[in-house]
Structure formats: structure tokens, C-alpha cells
Amino acid sequence: MRRVSVDIGGTFTDCFVVWNGQYIETKALTTHHNLALGFNEALGKSCKTLGIGLEDILSSVDSVRYATTLGTNALIEHKGPKIGMLVTAGYEATVPLSRARGYGEGLDTLGQTDLPNASRPAPLVEASMIRGIRERLDFEGKMVMPLDEEDVRLQIRELVNRGAQIIVVALLNSVVNPAHEQRIEEILLEEYPSHLLGAIPVILSHRVAGRKGEYVRATSAIVDGYLHSTMYHALSTLEQNLRAHQYRQPMLVIHNSGGMAQLNSTDALQTIHSGPVSGIAASEHLAAQAALGNVVATDMGGTSYDIGIVVEGGIKHYDFNPVIDRWLVSVPMVHLVTLGAGGGSIASYDRMYDTVKCGPQSAGSDPGPACYDRGGMQPTVTDADLVLGYLDADNYAGGSIPLNPRRAISAIENTLCDELDCEVTEAALLIREKVDANMANGLFTELRARGYDPKDFTMLAYGGNGPLHCCGIAQNLSIDRILAPPYSSVFSAVGAGNIHQLHIHEKSLYMVLYDSNIKKLMDDYGRFNGIVEELKERGTQDLLRQGVARHEIQHRLELDMRYGNQLVQTTAVIDKHTMDGPVDVLNMIQQFSSDYGKRFGEGSQAPEAGIRINTIRVAAFVHHETVQFENLKPVPEDERAAPPPPSEHRRCWFVGHEKPFDTPVWSRADILPGMQVPGPAIIASEVTTFLVNPGWNFVAARQNASWFLREQPTH
Incomplete structure (x- = not known):
């Protein structure tokens, strides 16, 4: 297998190369003005390791x-095109009113408890750029009023004259019958x-x-229209860069549904x-x-x-109506929670509580943390980590980014020390304590809200700063086992290389499986089968268009179901994709009942409604060859070996300890599988730093995986 996978983040561009059994991980700073430059730099480092040229790899x-x-990032920065919008006449206020919930969506819990003081997000489309079109389809897609094509041409011209750079069309009931939306597209292409x-x-x-x-x-x-130009130009630049370096295959883009597709089959919203x-x-x-x-x-x-x-068991958590920035959207997306807490998160003084505040603002890669010496003046989490002794100023990121400790000290002193009346190391410890506590609180809330106990989980700590902060976070949650997985600093890039091509198509409808009023099961099997076949064929055509052989394509059928008029609906995965008789209907009902009971408690089912x-x-998908992980279980305690002598010692401060520790430092390459390093300790690599807090042990596993195991858990 020969494969290149890339994760372009706000600060770093991570690259993972699979080359005939060799796995190479590299990083470079993200170049926002031209993403191809950061990609070429990261991939170029892999080329040096392999001893071959960039064009030879591609x-x-x-x-x-x-x-x-x-x-x-583009959505957060609010730098998009001027949008013109066409809707069904009479519904021009639907988006501006935002179901009267636009004040609260996208706010944190504290913000949602104080909605009178909340502010609406700046609109992505101005109310003056929304035009009503004379047309109407009913809930079954039947025509009530035909499309007035002259009205369409008039409204399009008005929007263009007002500066519209992109046209979004959202007509009533178009998911049932898209004929009017499709005709508007034809008219627009005739005009322009x-x-x-x-x-x-x-x-x-x-x-x-x-x-x-x-x-x-x-x-x-x-949102898709707002991001369309940004994503198109940025990803097209990346594709042109690949073509210039002799890459001839289609470029693949990861989707937030957990699948991927070629660029020409990707909507901006899916990225x-x-x-x-x-x-x-x-x-x-x-x-x-x-x-x-x-x-x-x-x-x-x-x-x-x-x-x-x-x-365990492969249950996936999806958001079918996720909130992106401040906007509620309708796309199936793998559930995740994002906190504004990273290595570049800016620390500031919180006057209300007389303490330190971390994030959500970030220094990013330009100018970056103050210690990067690129013009950043505000203290960040990385600056605090450097002041506390965890980072090697001369060998950070393999020596590619020299750090300036004086800049870090100056930034913390000027921003925090005078306000808090403390020394630099005390302020740095407060930053460290605050950011770890914020992340622990986010983890606890996420797990508890879904009915899970954090102690029943193993924490996977990855990303460039994951192994540096994991012990402090886990300790706040009484989690005793942390695994820094293989290639942890570029683990998302590893995941990009393992994802399969997948497309999801769905259709809203009103289909009664069991009518409690007349005590009757549904018997319109042809309607159900026809819709499923249509959706399967759409997904199949997506993959065939990308060069996938038909016999390799697989399908997964999911049904969003509910009891009566309940607002809550549950997704059931159905093994049989056709409905041929009452037994199939009863099996679907049984699957739904089982899933509903697991989610809300057995006995909560209400078929009488x-x-x-x-x-x-x-979901139409095809499996690809993936990176294989060996046995990563920690070596039994009685079989663990002592590490070699450390390469150096460094003075480090830790939260909860008044005095610094004379902390031993090892290179990750010197810690072989089966070796155990007691904390406090630092294990450094070219791409990340493993910080072992006092009271923890670092145990090396196979395939460069690393365990953090707590010696005496405190509950």
C-alpha cells in the first residue's frame, strides 16, 4: 500500500505516508494563504526520510x-461571498426569524441560560437579499401553483444587480419534488x-x-453556499499542486459523515x-x-x-441536526464536541473571577504563540508549557521551530503577573491548571450527558499536544488509563488514510408502519422498496462516477422512526433492505423498539401511539485497505523493564506541587516496548512531547504506542 493522507489544521498541517509497509509521520506549519505550501513542506520531510523525491511519491x-x-475557520472568520436567496413566496422571513431560536443555537450552556442578553449571529444572507418566487408544492410534492418563470428571471436579475455572488434556492417541499428548484437552476444558467x-x-x-x-x-x-467559493478555490489549489507534481489519481476529500469522496462529489458543508x-x-x-x-x-x-x-460494539454517535458555528443544519455528521483549548489558545486575565482565562481565541500558526518569535505578543498554553520546562526550546518540532523562552516569559509577565501579583511560573501553572480543568469539564459533561461513567473509558490522547496534557486532564476525571496511540501527533491524518469512500442519501417522508387507530400494519411495500432502491442507486452512481466497480459497493439502510407524534426520533439500522410482507414490517418495529429501549430505558416504548x-x-460505501494496528495492550507489570539512563534532566514545575522537580528526559526512540518510566518524566520525539506527571507511569507498547497508567488513583 502506498498512500498519502493529510490533516490541515488551524496551526499545523499533519502528513502520514504509507510506503510499502513503512509509516512516516511529519508536520509543518499551515500556510493559510496557500495550503499547498504547507502540504509540500510536510510531505517533503517524508521524502527525506524515504530518500526519494516529491514527484516520485506522488x-x-x-x-x-x-x-x-x-x-x-472560514465560517468563524465570517469572510464569505454575498449570497442571494430564492424561496417560496410568503416564506421570505423563515431564515431571518430562525424559528425564534437563533439567539441560542451555538452558544455554550451558560449563554443559553441567559438568552435575553444573547446576541443573534451576524446573518450569512441579508434579509434584503431574500426574494420570494411564485410557486407552491404540497407536502406530497403535488403542484398547487406552477412556477412563474418570468418572476424567477426578474428576481434573479434583481439579486445579481444587488451584488449577489452566489444564488441559494430553498423552496417549500423540494425534497419531495425537486422539479421547481431544478427548473430555477436551468433558468439561471440560461441567464448566466x-x-x-x-x-x-x-x-x-x-x-x-x-x-x-x-x-x-x-x-x-x-452555509454550503457561503463556504463554496473558499473551499473550491483552496481545494482546487491543492489539486493543481498535485497535478504539477505528477499525481494523476483523483484527489479524495474526507467528509464529516465519516466517509470520503472525490472533490467533484463533495459539498463544502461536508468538509x-x-x-x-x-x-x-x-x-x-x-x-x-x-x-x-x-x-x-x-x-x-x-x-x-x-x-x-x-x-464497545461499534455504536456510532451521529448528529443529524448539528449546530455549525451558530447555525442549525440538516446533514448527518459524526458527533463531536469542540472546545477552544489548544496549544495556541490565548491566556488572558479574567477580571470578574480574578484568575486566568484560556481561549477560545487562538494565536494559530500566524503569528503563533509568543515563543515562536513570529510577532505574537499574547501568552498561550504553549508559552506556559515552555516556561514550566516541558518543552525543549532548541528541538521543538524536531528543531524546525526554535522557541524563544524570553518571549514566552515576557508575554506572561506583561499580561498576567501584574494583574495576579504572582511570579511567572505561578502564572504559567495557573494557565496549565485552567486549560486542563476546562478540557476535563468538557469531557465529563459529554460522557455524563450520554449516561456514561468516565471511569469505564480508556482515554485516547492524540494531536500535537494530546500526550503533553493528558495526565492532568485524566486525573481530574479519575481516569486511570490513557493510550497515546501510534503516530499520535498525526492521528487524524492516520484516520484520513483509513476512511472508506462513502455517500449518504436520505429522503424525508410520512410513512406509518403501524396505525394505532385502526390497528393495522403498513402494506404499501412497493412505495418503501422504491424509495430505498432510488437512494441506493443514487449512492451507487456517486461511487461508479468515481471509478469504483459496482460489485465492490455495499449499502447500509437506516430509518429515523418515532412513536406517534413524539418529537424525539431514533435511528434503527435495518439488515434487510426490502419489505416483502408483514414479517418484515414486524422485524423493523422490533429493531426500533429494541434501540429505543436501550436509549430511553426498557419499558419506555409506546406502540399504542x-x-x-x-x-x-x-449509505453507499466501499472498503479500502487500511493501516493495521498490532496488539497494543500494556505489558504486564511483572514483565516491564527499566529504561536506559536519561539523556538529560530538566527543571519542571507541576500543578499541585510547590517546588520544581529535577525531571529526567528521554528520547522516545530509546524507550523500547515493555519499558516503564515512572513520573515525573519527559519523553520527547520530533513530533510531540509525552509528559508523565508525578504519580503516573509511562509504559511503551508495540508499534510506538504509549500508555500512561496511574499508580494510585484518587477517587
Whole structure:
């Protein structure tokens, strides 16, 4: 297997190369003005390790896969095109009103408890740029009022004259019958053909989101349109860079659904959070192969801290209506929680509580933390880690980024020491304590909200800063086992290399499986089978268009079901994809009842209210060869060996200890499988630093994996 996978984050571009059994991990700073430069630098480091040229690698690999947070960052920065929007006449206020929930969506728990003081997010589409079109389809897709094409042409011209750079179309009930949206696209292309300089993109809502819910479908299309140009130009630049270096295969882009596709089959909305989702996919793959049981995946990079849950048995947690930034959308996305706490998170003085505040603002890669000596003036978590002695100023990131301790000290002194009336090391310890506590609180809330006990989980700590902070976080949660997985600093890039090509298509409908009023099971099998077959064929065509052989394509059928008119719906995975008689209907009901009971408690089922299907969803996918993980279980205690003498000692301060420790330092390459290093200790590598807190042991496992095991857990 020869493969290149890349995770482009806000601070670093991570690269993982598989080359005939060799695994190489490298990093470079993200170059936001031209992502190809950071990619070339990271891949160039792999070329040096392999002793071959950049073009030799790219002309020989089977695929290049990208995961990126570029879309997330573009949305946060609020730098998108001017959007014009066409809706059904009479519904022009749907998006501006945002179901009267626009104040609260996307806020943290504290913000949602104080909605009178909350602020609406700045709109992605101005109210003056929304136009109503004379047309109407009913809930079954039947025509009530035909499309007024002259009205469409008039409204399009008005939007263009007002500066619209992209047109979003979100008509009522278009997921049931998309004919009017499709005709509007044809009219727009007639008015502004693609060969003209004035041509503008058009986004149809039924192609972005296949479920009913007019507001969330409209916002999905708006967000997709808002990111369209940014993602298109950035990813096209990456693809052109690949072509210039002799890569001839299609470029693959990771989706937040946990799958991937070629660039020409990817919507901008599908790339949101694709980097962290790749890490969760890698965690699921690792947990299954290494039999780790329940794991909580934690990815601490330079900008954020991402949390995902992987439960034993392969149960995936999805968000079918996730909130992206401040916008509720309607796309199936692997569930994750993002906290503004990374190595580049900026520390500031919190006047209200007379203490330190960390994040959510980040120094990113430009200018970066103060110690990077690139112009950053504000203290960050990385500056605190350097002051506390954890980082080697001369060999950070393999020596590619020399650190300036004086800059770090100066930034902390000028911002915090005078306000807190403390020494630099005390302020740095407060930063460290605060950021670890924030991440522990986020983890605890996420696990407890889903009914899990943190003590039943193994923590996976990855990302460039994961192994540096994991002990402090786990100690706050009474978690005793931490695994820094193989290639932990680029683990999301590893996940990008392991993800399979996948497309999800879904259709909203009103289908009663059991009518409690007349005590009758559904018998319209043809309607159900026809919809499933249509969705399977759409996914199949997506993959066939990308060169996949038909016999390799597999499908997964999911049904969103509910009892009666309950607001809560539960997703059931159905093994049999056709409905041929009452037995099949009863089996679907039984599967739904079982899943509902597991989620809400056995006995909570309510079939007397009736049972209905709200959404039919089909995932079309194909499996690829993946990176294999060996047995990563920690070596039994009586078989562990002592490490060689440390290469040096460093003076380090730790939270909860008044005096510094004379801390031994090893190179990760010198700690062989089976060796145990008692804390406090530092194990340094070119791509990350493993910090072993007092009271913890570092145990090396196979394939460069590392365990942190607590000696005497405190409960």
C-alpha cells in the first residue's frame, strides 16, 4: 500500500505516508494563504526520510486524502461571498426569524441560560437579499401553483444587480419534488451561462439536505453556499499542486459523515470538522483492532480540543441536526464536541473571577504563540508549557521551530503577573491548571450527558499536544488509563488514510408502519422498496462516477422512526433492505423498539401511539485497505523493564506541587516496548512531547504506542 493522507489544521498541517509497509509521520506549519505550501513542506520531510523525491511519491501512490478545518475557520472568520436567496413566496422571513431560536443555537450552556442578553449571529444572507418566487408544492410534492418563470428571471436579475455572488434556492417541499428548484437552476444558467465571466454558482437545497424541515434545510444550503467559493478555490489549489507534481489519481476529500469522496462529489458543508472526524474514525478502527473496549477520543492540537465517543460494539454517535458555528443544519455528521483549548489558545486575565482565562481565541500558526518569535505578543498554553520546562526550546518540532523562552516569559509577565501579583511560573501553572480543568469539564459533561461513567473509558490522547496534557486532564476525571496511540501527533491524518469512500442519501417522508387507530400494519411495500432502491442507486452512481466497480459497493439502510407524534426520533439500522410482507414490517418495529429501549430505558416504548418512519437513509460505501494496528495492550507489570539512563534532566514545575522537580528526559526512540518510566518524566520525539506527571507511569507498547497508567488513583 502506498498512500498519502493529510490533516490541515488551524496551526499545523499533519502528513502520514504509507510506503510499502513503512509509516512516516511529519508536520509543518499551515500556510493559510496557500495550503499547498504547507502540504509540500510536510510531505517533503517524508521524502527525506524515504530518500526519494516529491514527484516520485506522488506519481506512485494509490491516493492522496485531505481532511481539513478550512471550512470551519472560514465560517468563524465570517469572510464569505454575498449570497442571494430564492424561496417560496410568503416564506421570505423563515431564515431571518430562525424559528425564534437563533439567539441560542451555538452558544455554550451558560449563554443559553441567559438568552435575553444573547446576541443573534451576524446573518450569512441579508434579509434584503431574500426574494420570494411564485410557486407552491404540497407536502406530497403535488403542484398547487406552477412556477412563474418570468418572476424567477426578474428576481434573479434583481439579486445579481444587488451584488449577489452566489444564488441559494430553498423552496417549500423540494425534497419531495425537486422539479421547481431544478427548473430555477436551468433558468439561471440560461441567464448566466457558465462560459460567461458573470456566471455565478447556484446551490439547490434538496441536493444539500434530503430531509424535511424548511429552516434547517435552508440554513444547510446557505452555509454550503457561503463556504463554496473558499473551499473550491483552496481545494482546487491543492489539486493543481498535485497535478504539477505528477499525481494523476483523483484527489479524495474526507467528509464529516465519516466517509470520503472525490472533490467533484463533495459539498463544502461536508468538509466542516472533517479533520476531527478523521481522528474519531481512527479511534474506532484502533479500538476494534486492539480490543480496548470503550474509548473517549481526545484530539488536542494547536487551536482546539475535540472530543468523540467510541463505545464497545461499534455504536456510532451521529448528529443529524448539528449546530455549525451558530447555525442549525440538516446533514448527518459524526458527533463531536469542540472546545477552544489548544496549544495556541490565548491566556488572558479574567477580571470578574480574578484568575486566568484560556481561549477560545487562538494565536494559530500566524503569528503563533509568543515563543515562536513570529510577532505574537499574547501568552498561550504553549508559552506556559515552555516556561514550566516541558518543552525543549532548541528541538521543538524536531528543531524546525526554535522557541524563544524570553518571549514566552515576557508575554506572561506583561499580561498576567501584574494583574495576579504572582511570579511567572505561578502564572504559567495557573494557565496549565485552567486549560486542563476546562478540557476535563468538557469531557465529563459529554460522557455524563450520554449516561456514561468516565471511569469505564480508556482515554485516547492524540494531536500535537494530546500526550503533553493528558495526565492532568485524566486525573481530574479519575481516569486511570490513557493510550497515546501510534503516530499520535498525526492521528487524524492516520484516520484520513483509513476512511472508506462513502455517500449518504436520505429522503424525508410520512410513512406509518403501524396505525394505532385502526390497528393495522403498513402494506404499501412497493412505495418503501422504491424509495430505498432510488437512494441506493443514487449512492451507487456517486461511487461508479468515481471509478469504483459496482460489485465492490455495499449499502447500509437506516430509518429515523418515532412513536406517534413524539418529537424525539431514533435511528434503527435495518439488515434487510426490502419489505416483502408483514414479517418484515414486524422485524423493523422490533429493531426500533429494541434501540429505543436501550436509549430511553426498557419499558419506555409506546406502540399504542403508533409507529412511523420520518426519514429513510441509505449509505453507499466501499472498503479500502487500511493501516493495521498490532496488539497494543500494556505489558504486564511483572514483565516491564527499566529504561536506559536519561539523556538529560530538566527543571519542571507541576500543578499541585510547590517546588520544581529535577525531571529526567528521554528520547522516545530509546524507550523500547515493555519499558516503564515512572513520573515525573519527559519523553520527547520530533513530533510531540509525552509528559508523565508525578504519580503516573509511562509504559511503551508495540508499534510506538504509549500508555500512561496511574499508580494510585484518587477517587
